[in-house]
Amino acid sequence: MNKQKTLIGLLIGSALLLAACGGGSGSDQQDNTEGGKVLQVSYPSWWEDWFKDLEKDFEAANEGVDVELIPLYDDTTTKQAIMMQSKDTAPDVAIEDTFILNSDVNAGYLSSLDDFVNNWDDWSNIEETTKEGVKGEDGSIYGVPFSTDVQGLWYDKKIFDQAGISVPFEPTNWQDILDAAEKVHAANKETIPLFLYATKSTGEATSMRTFQVLYSGTGSELYDWEAGKWVIDENALTDTFTFIQDVYQNDLGPSMSVASNSQIGTMLAEDYMQNGGVAMVIDGNWVSGSWREGRAKPWLDALDTWDFIPFPTQTGKDPKYTSMSGGWAFSIPKQADNKALAEKFIQMAVDEEHQLGYVTQTGDMTVRTDVAKNEEYLNQPVSNYKEAGEILQYSHFRPAVDDYPTVSTHIQEVVESVASGNATPEQAVKAYHAGLERIVGADNIMKK
């Protein structure tokens, strides 16, 4: 009896101690953030330069405010979600990828910005279409958009010339692109004819820039908003996977070890594309941004060699072209300590001056209507905003539903199995269907 009592006492004692430890560290943290005027801003690390500029400008304009930058390296959405769960770790300003924004709203991580944007004149200068992407299912606004992009086809005019393909290249269907890749391959075995992101290690790029760009060109859709169900369209899926197979299994694409390098995006812009290593790439309009002055490997004459054109639909049927767009937004976590200051920060970050600075530094497209007309924006060196702006009308967005991240990972796996030759397009369709059923349940799938 007594032994038991002692043991129980010990257990309870330790539990209490545990609780005390937890409470202690929590209150410390809070004091820290409320005492000084600290504004915590978390952001993906690839925007380091721009956020450093913002920090400087915001501190200069607001005396006594200390902006604390929290760069996130890799798995940014995951880390930010974990941070937003607790008052101790939640930043005051968070950066949301629009495909995950709705899920984060459903998770209760974000505050509604309705009052903020309704009393803010500058809000009307932001492109209406991008505002759709930051609306929660309840109709409230949860983010302030600051960046968007389009995907298209990059091609090397010089390599095309040498391969005997007429420039400018104006493909009207997928076959035109495969034919061009064949010709490049016949003329030059050292050059990768067509690069498609096609492995799991390139993550979301594989799902969005390859699979969804192609798939949207079949005229089908991944998710039916009216029915609220995921779509299985066997013909569209088979055709999409067949294109990927044609590229990878006929030596028209990169080797799997090149495609599996998680840094390949950077390597393409800084090496392969600069040295005739690749003839065509399906990628974002912002690739040219990495050739500008001040970047790791500037290449100011790049656009004499590379052209950015809209990607055709499968057979060229209307609207002739297709694209996918991503987008990023500023949000304020529900657990943020300093919401008023956060609003001020966001106002400054998306004002005309800083947005011009943003697009100059990154090569992303602007979401501001006034910047979009600005001569300085349109005539920036090493930029293709006019072309990108035209592609925007053909663009599609990813289904921003809770299951999307899991489905997207599944798509990446299936695409990789096709590219590596482990699955035929027909097997891939079956695998996609089976996986989708596991993830969302058979009730939430419709056949088309």
Add this chain to the structure above:
Amino acid sequence: MQNHQNRPQKRKTKNRQMFKQAAWFLTPSLLLLLIFFIGPIIMTLFFSFTNLSLTGVAAQNIQFVGFQNFVQLFKDPKFFSSFKNTLIFLLFSGIIGQQVLGFLLAVLMKNKHKAFRKIVGGTVMAGWVTPELIVAIIFVSFLHDGGTLNRFMAGLQLQPISWLFTFPMVSVVVANIWQGSALSMLMFQSALDGIPNDIEDAAKIDGATAWQRMWKITIPMIKSTIFTNLVIITLSTLGVFTLLYTMTGGGPSGATSTLPVLMYEQAFVNYQLGYGTAISLIILGIGIILSLGYIRLLKTED
């Protein structure tokens, strides 16, 4: 009667005192166990029966879903391929690779010159003291397309091979053996040093061959070390994540995706924390079953 009752009573009081004393000394370690070991296990057990998610409705509204995670797991072909990969990785890199290589090193170094032991031992230890992440990076730069090995092969007029794609499992197994063999070597060294020389000498005089001495004397005498080592290696190999994730990311096409890699993906890439904890529970289960198996094997051998 009086006498008889008195004695156990006294012993009882003494026992109780000793227990109290022991309890005080045990408190710190019990506390640590509770905080860092038992607590998380109980939480894991709990969360594996929920739909806990990092984002989306389920992040806010966590629900008890019974065995749904496990049902889903057993329907998922990825789970079975990861399970198989885990066992292959465990068998070849841990049980066979580290154990056998460590043993061979220890045997070959026995009774050798001190300087020799120091140099060989130090070289093997280098892998052991290097952090996992660095080991992974070393092996990637050694094995990748333009890496050291392919440069070396090109020098010998051989065709380069994409090691990490053509032989992904072999690559990670070799890397793990390279890193982990030092522990086995150290354990076996001390066990071998513990075998008195006169037993071996006696066997030698009786005409036993080196092979016979190995099987009849050395191995039976270090049996308990073999089993202890087996348990340690099994548990540490089961948990290998950094090495695999950095070298191959579980690819290509899931060829090196073990259960820890799958767990990470489900929990932190797909945001399905509940599902991820269910996988971690299975890893824990495998560890427990194997350890109990070894212990039983050791007991029946005795």
